[in-house]
Each structure stands twice: as C-alpha cells, then as structure tokens.
Amino acid sequence: MSKLTRILLTLMTFCLMFTVSLAQVVEDFKPSAVNQPGREYPQVNSEGRVRVQISAPGANYVQLDIGAVKYDLVKDENGVWIGESAPQDEGFHYYQLNIDGASVPDPGSLYFYGAGRWGSGVEIPAHDQDIYAIKNVPHGQVREHFYFSETNQNTRRCFVYTPPCYNENTNKRYPVLYLQHGGGENETGWSAQGRAGFIMDNLLAEGKAKPFIIVMDNGTWSRPRTADGERREGPWPPTGWADGFRNTLINDIIPMIDTNYRTLADQKNRAMAGLSMGAMQTRTITLANSDVFSHVGMFSGGSISPDDIENNPDFMNNVKLLFISFGSREVESGRYNMGADPKANVEELKKKGMDAHYYVSPNTAHEWQTWRRSFYQFAQLLFQN
C-alpha cells in the first residue's frame, strides 16, 4: 500500500466516523415543556436536539427552521413528516416550520412573541432550570394593565408583577424595576419566555431577594412618519429609538405606575434593566436620567465605559448599582459588546468606586437562558442598600 493510499484511507475513515457520529441520535426524546396541552411533539432529547412531527400528506418538502439553520424532515408512509435538529443550547429557543415554502408556527408548541411575530418556542431542559421552575411556593401576580398614553395618544398595555406579599399588608410600599424586552419582542417576553415572575417567586421563597414590583412595557419604537406617511429620515437605529420610549417611560409609564400601585416613588427605589435592544435603551435612558433610576442592569447589549461616566458625571454619583452581563458565546464572538470590552469597563468603574458587577452565563449565546440567568443574578442585588 503506497503512502498516498494510506493517507487517503485514513482520511476516508475519519470522514466515515464523522458522518456516523452526525447520524447517531440518542433516542430519549420527551415532549417539550412548552407544548400545547396534550401534544406529543415537538420533543427534545438529552443532547438538546429538537424533533418535530407534522402531518402534511400532500407536501413536497417540510423543514424545521431553528437557530438560523433549516433541517429537512422525512415523510413516512402515512404522510407524516419527522426530523430533528443538531443539539441546541440549554433553555428557550424560537423556531418555525417551513412547508413548501410557507413559514408557519408548529401546531404542537405554545406561541411566543419574538422576531416580530407570534411563533413557536421549545424548551431544552437546563441544568439550572430549578431557578425558573413552577413550584408550590407563594406566587406573585402578573397583571395586564391598559392605560392611556398622552405621549403616544393611544391606549397601551404593560404587565406588572406584584410580589406574593403585596396583598398581605396593604400599607406596605415597594421599589420598582422597569424591565425591557429585546428587539422584535414585546411586553409579554419577560413573563412568558423569561419566566421573570417564577424566578422572583422562587428567590423570594428562599429569602434570596427583596420583594419589588416589576413593570414590563413595550419599548418598540418606530421613527415618526411624515405627513405623507413616509418614515422620517435619519440614521438607523435612530437616536429617538431610545428617546421615543424614554418620553413614554418618564412622562407616562412611571407616573401611571406610581398612581396605581403602592410604590416607593423615588430615585433610590427605582431600577431599570433590559436585554439586547432593552439594554441599549436602559443605557441611553439611565445615562440621561440618573436622577430617576438608581439601579441599572444591561443584559447582552453593550456596557457603560469610563468615557460614558466622564460625559455623564451624575451617573457616577447617582447610580448605586450597575450590572452588565452576556452569554459566554457572545463574549467569544464579541458581537453585542458595541465595540468595547465590557469586562474591562466594569473593572475600571469598580476602581473608580462604583458598585459594578459583570456576569457571564456559561455556554449560552444571545438567547433567553442568558437573560433568565442574568435576571436571577441581578434580582438578588437589587435594592439591598
């Protein structure tokens, strides 16, 4: 056997082994925790693969579209299509089906608002899922609250979490966290995908957090239109991207919450945090309004630099706590750092005497498991001093 032949054979063996390992799927699939009642599919296995199934006897092709990858399904003799994805990270993922070119929700899953649409979600069991499990502990309430906004001249909706003790002593007042979703999401995200209410219920039951009210509103903001209905020109994202929501938050939402709930209505009892777009809004709004907020959290959306502090000296004096976080895969890619080094920024601010925190969620990307964990960490630090 020539040297070349041996090399070729070795290479072929490696290729074969690789193909076999790709094809091997551990057959311990169970229905996802966020399936519709009684639905067997989608299912998830111990590797984190997602298997879907749908009856479409007349279809030419069906795909599972998850994590920006499309996986072809295979049709059985009854016209039922089935197939699975590569392993996914722990936690929650959006996905959809593609039936002959039509992108549609999977009829088996519950639906969540993300990527600008109501669509399917699937839950990969996580090693730390206990932090957001539904337990037999006292539960807070999540209130759907409609109110008229003078700034927007329309009726808006927010969700307000009140802690379990809120109804016990009706004289007690509470601090408030304004908690914002990401781009393409809305005011339902932190409760449904983020499970913020269950995380708080569990933290409170274990005495790990102070009780506070959480306000989850809609931070989506479009550039105003001209008289002709055209969007006004300017850079994208526009400065107003945060400013537009800032006016609504400062002038409408906060006064409405302070009127309708038993809040501690001052700066030292008011926090703002958000994920991705919501983190960037939190950055812009709290840098400009550190007289309104004392505790600041930014999950997967940039950081506060020593330059920012220099340009906004009140921020250093007014803000009691700064929390910056990312998923480890985001740290590796550097995609949501906004060109800065968030860890170095936090170290610098600490040296300047700020109570600044930096957290990295292990083995997660720009996704909800990062934000659930970030909120779990952040909530324990809030309103402690």
Next chain:
Amino acid sequence: MSKLTRILLTLMTFCLMFTVSLAQVVEDFKPSAVNQPGREYPQVNSEGRVRVQISAPGANYVQLDIGAVKYDLVKDENGVWIGESAPQDEGFHYYQLNIDGASVPDPGSLYFYGAGRWGSGVEIPAHDQDIYAIKNVPHGQVREHFYFSETNQNTRRCFVYTPPCYNENTNKRYPVLYLQHGGGENETGWSAQGRAGFIMDNLLAEGKAKPFIIVMDNGTWSRPRTADGERREGPWPPTGWADGFRNTLINDIIPMIDTNYRTLADQKNRAMAGLSMGAMQTRTITLANSDVFSHVGMFSGGSISPDDIENNPDFMNNVKLLFISFGSREVESGRYNMGADPKANVEELKKKGMDAHYYVSPNTAHEWQTWRRSFYQFAQLLFQN
C-alpha cells in the same frame, strides 16, 4: 316558444344570476382587528368575507378552513396564495390554513385557544362592537394568578379581573362572578375572545353595571385514570365532567379567591355563569350548590326547567337571578337547548316568581359574539338587589 322552453329559460336565468352573485366579492377589504402587529392579512370586507394570503411557492394546494368549510386559495405568479370565504357572522371566528394537508395557524393573525388548540382568530366588525371596544376609560386589571390546588395536587392558573376602582379604596369589598369558558377552550377565552374586561370597563364608565370581580378559571375536566393509566369507564360526558370541576371550584378556587382578594364572601354576592360546556357546568353546580351562588347565567348551554326546580327546591328559594341566552341561529336549530324549550322554561319560572331572564343574540350562532352580548346583558343585571 313552448311553455316548457320558457320555464327552462327562466330557471337557467335564475341559476346564472345566482352564480354571478356568488362570484361577486365587494372589494373593500381591511386588515382584521386581531392581526399580529403590522400584518396586512387576514382581511375582512363589508360582507363579512375573510380573505387570507400566504406565500407558499412550493405548495400544491392551500385552503382557508373557517366555519367548518374549506375554501381553495389561488396561487399567483410569485407563489403567493390568496382567497376568501363566504360571508361570516359578525364577531370573532376561529380558523386555520391547510397547506398540502397540514392544518396550521395563519402567521398573520393573533392566536386564541379554542377547539383544543392555539390557533388563528379573525374579527368581523359588528354593528354593536362599541360594547367591547378599547376606549379611553378607566381600565380594570386582568391578573394572572397561579395557585396550588389540593383537589388536583397541582399548580393551576386563573385570570382575575378587578374593576378600575379596586385600587382606589383599599377597604371596599366586591361581589364575585365565576365565569366559565366552553369545551376545547381555557381560562384565557373570556378575556381574549370574550373581551369581558373591556365590556366591564365600558359598562362601568357608563354607570350601567355594579363593579364586581370576575374569576376565569379552567373548567376542563377529564375522567380520572386507573392505576394502568386507562381512563375510567362510564358515560360521556361523565357526571364528573361537572362534578370534577365542582370540587376544585368549591374547595380550592373560591376559598383562594376569598383569601387573596377583597371579596364579599357570601352567597348573595357570588355568581356563576358560563358558555356552552361552562353553561352546563353552571347548571349542575348551581342546582347542587344554591347555598353558594345567588346569581346564575347560562349562555348557549341548556336551561333550568320547572322539573329541575321541583327536584332542587332550594334553587328557587336561594337564587335571586337566572339568565338564559342563545344566539338566534341556535334557537332556529335547537341544537344547544338540551331537548327543552328554554324560552318556555323561563316563562314558567317567572310565573313561579323567579327573577328569570331570556335573551337571544340577533343573527349569531354558537359563537363568541353571542357570548359577548350575553355577558353584556347579564353583567348589567348582576348584584342589583
């Protein structure tokens, strides 16, 4: 021309006119009020036709499935399928798309729980839609409330509407209505499809109803399983169909509500009502427990007969108000009367001295517009004496 020829020609002319009138669609379609944000389809025209559109370039056939009829869509040169239904009744309707045999939600609409699944809904503008419109009036809150049920040994969820004035005077106590959904629906139905909160907000703003709390829980009940996991045998629907939920309602839900909300916790301030399956549950439960409820509403699910009263003499003495309603198309078909004549029953009970009411929703069937109108009528009668 012979007499026969003339008759045939006349018949053919009529057939032709009928065909032409079928094909004529009024082109004044507008996006449905319950579309996802920014979505142009589904649309509805002034005749009440529903037009859907979906891109599915590789599909062999696509259908709109609404009101138990499937309508074929037509593909354009870009692979976009479009088509419309026959005129539908005013109000809310469930529907779905069929893409090459796969029944899926329409990505354009919001999703609602009905027929045992989360699926698409569309709204046909109604002449009386003002009663459930979102207006700039004080709004109550709809609270998502998780609680542990001893009867079921699991964590359950209900939604609780508190009126706008609930947060103003924190000493005031309120009567409570327990309001049940229909078969295949769940605890989200009365808020989302029924718009019960907006109906109450509007009634209260106009001074047309007394403020009360509304509890919307999940009345779905399956026959318990044997040790082998098999459903226990018995007639369907089982007696326990109402009894199973009755135990949860009487032993878990009512005490939980009376503990957590400022209720007037006595029989004369407690009502029960429901639609379809929920009406039949209301019937069974209030006949057996007229010591617990004083006001009773049954929408599209049977009635209370003089025989019922004879067999449950306490009901006559204890119940202050009985409200029975149907859609006019249900009255015509007689399908949900449970073999009785509800109108005659109500007349009989009135003669016996009961404050009994009979309401028929014009031009509607077994559908949400009937139940919105029924609730609108019933709410104005509640807790007045």
